[in-house]
Amino acid sequence: MGLCFSSAHPSRHKRNGSNYLFQDPLPPSNPHYPPNPLPISSSSSSSISHPPINNAMSSLPYSHVDCSLRALAGQAEGFGRSAIGGLHGSIYHVTTLADDGDGSLRYGCRKQEPLWIVFEVSGTIHLNSYLNVSSHKTIDGRGQRVKLFGKGLRLKECEHVIICNLEFEGGRGHDVDGIQIKPKSRHIWIDRCSLQDYDDGLIDITRESTDITISRCHFARHDKTMLIGADPTHVEDRCIRVTIHHCFFDGTRQRHPRVRFGKVHLYNNYTRNWGIYAVCASVESQILSQCNIYEAGEKKAAFKYLTEKAADKEVAMSGLIKSEGDLFLNGAQASGPDTECMFKANEFYPTCTMEAPSQALKEVLQVCTGWQAIPRPKDTSSTGFKA
Secondary structure: OOOOOOOOOHHHHHEOOOOEEEOOOOOOOOOOOOOOOOOOOOOOOOOOOOHHHHHHHHHHHHHOEEEEEEEEOOOOOOOOOOOOOOOOOEEEEEEEOOOOOOOOHHHHOOOOOOOEEEOOOOOEEOOOOOEOOOOOOEOOOOOOEEEEOOOEEEOOEEEEEEOOEEEEOOOOOOOOEEEEEEOOOOOEHHHHHHHOOOOOOOEOOOOEEEEEEOOEEEEEEEOOEEOOOOOOOOOOHHEEEEEEEOOOEEOOOOOOOOOOEEEEEEEEEEEEEEOOEEEOOOOOOOOEEOOEEEEEEOOOOOOOOOEEEEOOOOOOOOOOEHHHHHHHOOOOOHHHHHHHOOHHHOOOOOEEEEOOOHHHHHHHHHHHHOOOOOOOOOOOOOOOOOO
16 A cells, blocks of 8 residues: 554564554553543642553554643544644633533533633533534543533534543433534544443444544444444435544444445454444445454454445445455454455555554553543643633
C-alpha cells in the first residue's frame, strides 16, 4: 500500500520485509493493572500518577495529547483527522450530574457556540432522553470519572465533535445507542471511551455521516456493537468513511463493525471471543483490515459477508474485506475472496501509527483502552476562559 506509518517513538521503527514501516511495541510494565481504576477526585486530579498505565499508554498513538488541554484538537489519525471540536471556544464546566439545567452536560452541549466541555464532578449522569450534541464541541472527561447511563449521545447534523474519556452504559429501548451519529454529521473523533450494555448499538454511524475516527475505546457486554451504514435502501451512505484503531472488542457478540456501502479502515485493534463473527461486510462496503488481532472463542470465522441489494442496483452483492498483516489466534479463520478492489488508505491520509500485531500489543490494548484515570491537563491557550 505504500503507507507511511508514524509514531511518537521514531527510534523504534523497523522494516518487516514488506512496504510497511512497523513500530516495535513496548510491553506494559504491569499488564495486570486494573482496567477500571478508582475515580479521580477533583482535589487530587492534578497530582495523581499511575506509572504502569502511563508507561503502557506511551506505546500507543496520541501519547502527546495529554500535555495540554486542547492538544487533542486536530490530532486524530485517519478519516476523522480534521476534527477540532471546541478548539476555538471557551471552557464550559460541568458542575452537576443532573440531566439538565445550568451547569449540566446537556445544557453545554446544546449551546450553539464552540465549547470545550470539562467536568468538575465525578459520577453517573442519568439521561432520560438522547443528549443532542451541537457542532464544535469537545466533551473532555479527563480528570474525572463520568458515566452516561440510560440514553446516549446523539450527533445529528453536526460537525467537529470530539468525545474523550467517558463511560457509557445501560441504554434501554428501541434504537437506543451509546453514541448515535446520524444524519449528515462529519469530522468526529471518539477517543478513549468505555461502552457497554445498550439495547441497540454502542456506536452507530449512518445516514451520510462521514470522516470519523474511533480510537482507544473499550467495548464489552454487548450484542450489536457497531453498525456503519443504515440499510440497503440508503445508497447515499456510499460517502461514509470511518477509521477504527487501537480499540478492544472484549467478548462482544458481533458487528466489530458491520458495514454497508462505506469505506472502513481497521488497524491495531484486538477483537476476542466474538459470539457470531468479528467483522461483517455487507452491500458494496470496503473494509481494509491491517495488523489487527483476532482471537476466536467457540466461533472461529472472523469475517462474514452478507449479500444485499442496493436500492439503485439490479443485482445483490456483499462487501469486501482485505486482510493485511492481521494475526489470527485460537483457530480464528479469515474467510472470503482475495480482492484487490479496495481503497488505499494513503490516498485519503498519508500517515498513521501502526505496529505489528503481537502479544505485547494485545496486553497494552487490554489495559489502555477505554476510560482512564488520568488528570485533566492545564489549558495553555489564550482562549481558555470560563463560559
